[in-house]
Amino acid sequence: MSETVQFEEFEVSQVTGFAAEFVDSLPDYYSPWHELASHTVDLVTAQKMRSETEKLPLLDPSQLTDFKDLRLAHLQLVMITAGYAWEQGAEQVAQAIPANVAIPLCEISDKLGVQPGMSYFDIIGNWTRRDKHGPYSRQNIQPKYMLPGGEDYVGFLSLAIQMEVYFTKSFPAIQSILTAMKGKDEALALSALKDLQSWFKEYSSLAKEFHNVMQPDIFFRVITSFLRGFNETCGLPDGMLYEGVTDRPRRIVINSAASQATVFQIMDTLLGVRYPEDKQAFFKKLRTSWCEKHRQLFEMIQQWPGSLRDLAEKNSSPELTLAYNALVDSIKEFRSYHVQLVTKYTVIPNKRLRNEFNIESPDHFAYLMPLLKGIRDVSATNKLEV
Numbered sequence: 001m002s003e004t005v006q007f008e009e010f011e012v013s014q015v016t017g018f019a020a021e022f023v024d025s026l027p028d029y030y031s032p033w034h035e036l037a038s039h040t041v042d043l044v045t046a047q048k049m050r051s052e053t054e055k056l057p058l059l060d061p062s063q064l065t066d067f068k069d070l071r072l073a074h075l076q077l078v079m080i081t082a083g084y085a086w087e088q089g090a091e092q093v094a095q096a097i098p099a100n101v102a103i104p105l106c107e108i109s110d111k112l113g114v115q116p117g118m119s120y121f122d123i124i125g126n127w128t129r130r131d132k133h134g135p136y137s138r139q140n141i142q143p144k145y146m147l148p149g150g151e152d153y154v155g156f157l158s159l160a161i162q163m164e165v166y167f168t169k170s171f172p173a174i175q176s177i178l179t180a181m182k183g184k185d186e187a188l189a190l191s192a193l194k195d196l197q198s199w200f201k202e203y204s205s206l207a208k209e210f211h212n213v214m215q216p217d218i219f220f221r222v223i224t225s226f227l228r229g230f231n232e233t234c235g236l237p238d239g240m241l242y243e244g245v246t247d248r249p250r251r252i253v254i255n256s257a258a259s260q261a262t263v264f265q266i267m268d269t270l271l272g273v274r275y276p277e278d279k280q281a282f283f284k285k286l287r288t289s290w291c292e293k294h295r296q297l298f299e300m301i302q303q304w305p306g307s308l309r310d311l312a313e314k315n316s317s318p319e320l321t322l323a324y325n326a327l328v329d330s331i332k333e334f335r336s337y338h339v340q341l342v343t344k345y346t347v348i349p350n351k352r353l354r355n356e357f358n359i360e361s362p363d364h365f366a367y368l369m370p371l372l373k374g375i376r377d378v379s380a381t382n383k384l385e386v
């Protein structure tokens with residue numbers, strides 16, 4: 001095992017992190033996927049998505065071998081899949097994806113080790129820079145394929161990308177922490193923790209911008225309409241049927257959300273947070289939305305020799321313990337802020353919708369607050385005695 005991890009070995013860019021920027025398109029042979037993905041929102045509005053999808057030729061994805069090409073093809077096919085599934089709204093979700101989409105999508109998904117539906121992995125690959133030589137600033141980021149939600153979606157996406165790109169600024173500190181853990185190097189651990197703490201402060205303050213870019217009801221009612229997944233919460237308890245895919249015809253797909261970002265699971269793992277089984281299971285389920293390469297990177301960090309927590313607990317001066325605790329506190333602060341975000345953008349709009357339509361069926365979001373507050377509180381108990 002080397003002294004630290006190399007992110008690029010796991011298809012994580014030093015520039016855009018876990019997000020991927022697609023500058024090129026796929027070979028011409030695959031242009032029907034691009035064409036249909038580009039028009040998904042308009043076709044759904046015109047109720048023509050299903051009929052147009054059924055006209056697609058069945059293309060052989062075996063020419064695609066490069067990770068980035070596979071990721072772009074996956075994005076195009078899950079766009080088409082989402083439009084097909086949700087064209088008639090949530091109440092009339094399609095029960096099956098036709099073979100001309102299902103066969104290549106499942107093959108590509110299996111190669112990437114990712115689910116055959118839209119996840120955060122696709123959201124953070126769905127963008128380009130307006131000015132290709134310009135910065136990775138929010139103003140310079142635009143969706144590659146539009147999702148429902150108009151300008152609010154553009155704001156949501158560009159902020160999510162800005163946060164993913166900003167994640168890369170923490171990579172040197174993460175690498176140093178791993179080196180310090182392995183070599184029990186207290187001085188290196190201290191300086192890396194301080195760097196990580198100041199990075200995290202900036203990173204988490206970006207999330208405050210959500211209030212300026214997105215309206216709660218548009219987020220809840222429109223933007224998430226393609227992001228629901230195919231599972232029991234969407235009237236598909238056995239998952240979606242992928243026609244023509246003989247080995248696993250039905251597949252469960254979890255919804256797509258920022259909870260699937262890698263950043264917090266990596267932070268928790270570095271800090272050695274020990275969650276009870278139900279919360280571990282929640283995080284494990286989120287990881288099913290990651291591709292295999294990203295899971296491998298995470299597992300490498302999880303199995304890394306040494307423990308930052310032990311180093312911070314058993315060191316000779318309190319400075320390292322204080323730095324460790326400061327990061328635990330900052331993460332707790334973010335999680336408290338996140339509870340407010342989720343209240344504004346999910347809990348309240350959900351209540352409004354249920355009241356408006358007199359919905360009396362069980363509330364799928366009742367689990368949210370206990371779960372999120374529970375995770376926050378467990379992660380905060382990780383603080384060490386000084």
Ligand code: HEM
Nearest residue numbers: 207210257258259261263264335338341342345346375376
């Ligand atoms: C308006 C913005 C946001 C909304 C509405 C929102 C919504 C949610 C929801 C509903 C969950 C519950 C689990 C799920 O359904 O997937 C969740 C969990 C989570 N979200 Fe967000 N989220 C937002 C922004 C963010 C941002 C910016 C991040 C940072 C990357 C983030 C990171 C997480 C994490 C890590 C979890 C898992 C619980 C935890 O580790 O504390 N969310 N979020």
